[in-house]
Amino acid sequence: MTEPQQSSAAPPGTAVPTMPALPPQSGRSGAPAPRRTPAATPARRTALAEGVDQLRAAATTEPGRLRAIGALLALLVVAFGAVAAWQTDSRATAADDVLHHSQPLSSDAAAIYRSLADADTMAASGYLAGLQEPPATREQYELDIKTAASKLVTAAANTDPGSSSAGIITDLNQLLPQYKGLVESARANNRQGFPVGGAYLRAANDTMQNQMLPKAQKLYKNENARLNDDYGNATPYPWFAIALGLLALGGLAWAQRRNYQRTNRVLNSGLVAASATTAVVLLWMVVGHTIARAGLNDSFDHGVKSLNVLHDAQIASLKARSDENLILVSRGAETKTLANKEVVDAYDWGYDQEIAALGRGLKLADSLADDSAGRKPVAVANSSMQVWKSRHDTVSDANNAGDYQKARSGVIGDNKSTGECFTSVDESLNLALTHETEEFRQSAGDGLDAMTGLTAGAAVLALLGAAGAVLGIGRRLSEYR
């Protein structure tokens, strides 16, 4: 084993290690000795210059060339292994982040967004019901606030201080108690029969819709950007490693051809082993990466994209629902002037916008769903939305005819109310979200699995390959002894 190590250490060209190695070698080889003496005659030379000269001299002899070739091949294979390990590791880390870090955080941000919108909807429904507020509505409201608060803490822990997300989280943490205060004032006043409660509720709704939800949406978008970055880091092919691998394979092939031409021997077991391991690493890397890529791309196309669309649709349905409640709470207290100078009820207008957004979202979600299990809940949500719209028209008619009681029970009643439709839409969307999250986890998990062991495997195999190359060359070299 000493010899191959020496020869592999020779090419780096540094004079110090080559100095003790070369003289005995050249002495043993015999043939180049006479040529070497004139080179040694100049009396005063630097160690470096002497080393270079010695190298140059060695390159002219076959053993010297063999040593250089062996060293180069070993270096190529080791470099290939190192780069392959490094590049696959960074991709595997990014893929792992997609699955275990950025997507869950994006989900958390979506949960904050959703909880806030849901809390607002529940507050409006509860207000409209007044003293008959169902305990479930109140509980859901409290749960939403709790969810939002605790997810904000998680999000804060995963955010760099000073980033845009950190600012948003601070703002949301300040606004949340403000919002809750307004809702409680609304409730307290409503319980005393004071219409100022309605004004408080509108103020709460305004805080939520115009300050908190846009911020929550921004946070969600930031987390999605982070997720997209991780996807961007996980999916490109490791081109540098592939190129080095091909180069190493080419070098090994050339060395074996040279060997064959000089000695007429077909196989050099060391070089063959080196070629085989290099080829295995290269193949493993390309195939594993292709599979991982496919899995990750699939998780993006069928998971992340669908999840985004479904989240947006769910928010639209929540906003539509809270507007629908507020039409009856505000009773014309707030109007909006459209571009064509037409004056409309602000919440009536808001409802129309959101229900249209819900319709578009469901259509998109349907086109993105890739299996019947994904399409089914979307279809249910869609049909519930249609019923919702037609019931809402009935409610509007009753409201416009001044039949407040009928309108109110049409919105929050137990029998054939729009509330039932909203609940159905919401539950179906939750089902769809669960399904798509599962799809995402499956695909991204498969992708990540395809990279399992690749980093360590590439490193170990490349070392073995390098050893093979050195041994193979060493065997040829030993023939010169």
Next chain:
Amino acid sequence: MKGGVTMRARSDFFRRLSAVRRVRAGLRGWGGVGAMAVVCVLAVAFVLLLPLTQSRGEAGADLGGQRTAQGVQAKAAKCDESTVQDQSPPPADADGTTINAIKERGYLNVGVDQNSYRWGYLNPNSSGELEGFDIDLVHAIAKNIFGSSYSPSKVRLLAIPTDQRIPAVQKKRVDMVVRTMTITCTRLDDVAFSAPYFVTGQQVLAPKVSTIKGYNDTLAHKRVCSAATSTANTRLHADKGHKIPASVDILKAVPNQLDCLVELQLGQADAVVTDGALAASQAAQDPTVELKGTPFTTEYYGVAMNKDATDLVQRVNRILETYRTSTGPEGWHASYTKWLLPTLGKDSPSANPPTPHYK
């Protein structure tokens, strides 16, 4: 026919100008008798040329146009804000086309407010029906129109936003609007009003402990809230630096007068300016605030109806005659005692119904 078209064009034109005129009211003083004569001549010439110069007249911003409006206004004496409440036709009992149509339909469509405590609001804790001073009046009107066939279901109360009161009447979405609606010259161009049924004025509302004493210097450096497009908001901006100190901080106008009470309670505002009736309605919802000083304007509430519904206007005036004087449980005084006495008191200028004068 040609005359009719000209008249309509003229009245349109003057309506637009009267708005501009109010802004430039300061100009009124310098016109002497001579100037006035010149103005009148100009006015006549202008009016005669109107059909030809329609597009130029519509621009209406030139000074000549303004003086014209003033001159003719003075001559015609058509509408004066101080007597605008006296422009309603005399009471009558006859059923006309409008009343017959209502009877045939079987119910009365009325635009009301549903957020004004003690005036028209939905009590979530009682029957879930609307109640208040305005609602009492609506039922008194319906009782008279339907006579023995009256029942509460003969009335359909529609929530009408403040800025939709006039369009709702004009487009006949409702037969009438009973919704703390002040009789003004501008509105009189678009709708017909009954004789006044309530007198009030813009007033300041502030916490009881506040140093604010009324619409005066005590408002210095205070944050004052008012509703968008309200009389209060217009007056605040006009009076700033004159009747009230220039240091008054007029807050961004809110969509609804009740939003001012929210701001007041949250400590974002120091005072609210709105009309006394609504200020009283706010005070009724918060025992820590009260009306400060006396009303600094005089305004009359009337029932707004379509301009074509003269029979209905006259009938409502007849109903109001009895309603005002009735001492029974369904009269004006009983309603006032029930809804408004606790906050407005018995010494308020609003404590008695206004005396009607007819056209």
